[in-house]
Amino acid sequence: MGKASLDKDADGGADGKPKAVSQTLLRGLDVIDAVVDGPLTLAALAAKLQLTRSTTHRLAAALIDRRYLVFTPRTGYQFGPKLLELGFAAQRQTDIIQVARPHLEALAADTEDTVHFGISDGDRALYLDKIPGRRRVEISSRVGDRQPLTATGLGKALLLDDVPARWRTLFDADRANGAPAADYDIWLQRMEAYVAAGRAYDLEENEDQIRCVAAPVRDVKGRIVAAISVSSAAQYMADGRMAALSDDVRGVAAAISADLGWTGRKR
Structure with missing residues (x-):
C-alpha cells in the first residue's frame, strides 16, 4: 500500500486508533525525511510524500509546534532547532559511550560482574551500555531502559551533586510512579x-537480591554527566x-x- 492509499484511510481500521496513531507517527517521520536535502514548499512537500495538501499541512504544523520544523514564506519547510538539539545530544551520547567502553570492559573483566553505564534522562536514569558479567547472575536491565533515579545505584550516583530538595521531589515522584517503597529518612x-564517599549503593532497592556499587562520571567542567555501576x-x-569495590568503581x-x-577541579 502506497502513501497515497494511506492518506485515504487515515482514521485506520475498525476502531481507527492504533492504525491512525502509527500512520500519523510514520508520516511525521516521512515529513522530516523529506526536507533533509533542503527546504520544500507545501506543494512540493505534499507531492514528494504523495499526500494531500491538507494532510501535509496538518503534519507539518504539528512538527513546527514541537520545533522539529520551521516555515518561512519564501523558502518553505526546513529543519527546526529541536533537530539540531537532538543531533548534538546523540553526538554527545555516542562520544561518551566510545570513551567509556574500554574502561567498562576492563571493569567487567576484573570484577566478573555486570557493569552498567548511564545518564540522566529527565527524571529517570537511562542505561546506555551494559557489559554482562561472567557469573551466572540474571540482571533484568537492558540498554535503553529508563529506571528510577532514587531506587538504583547508578541513578543515585547521578544525583550526588543535587540538593536535598530535588532529592525529595524525585523520591516522592518515583514512589508515586511505582518505585519500590522506601523510608525517606533512611534513604536521605x-x-x-x-x-561524602563519592559513590552510591543499591541495596536490593530496585531488584530483589541484586546489589550494586556506582560512581559518577564528570565532564571537563566537573559536572556529573553519567555514572557507572557494578551489579551482582x-x-x-x-x-x-561492596566497600572494596568502591575504590575500583x-x-x-x-579514568x-x-x-x-575532568582534571579534578570544577570550573
Missing part, C-alpha cells in the same frame, strides 16, 4: 553518606566486598572523567 541518611547477586555483594569513573577532560 544513606544519600548523605554516599555524597547479593551473595557476591557482601558489605565488605570510583577509579574507573575517574573516564579524565578522558572527558
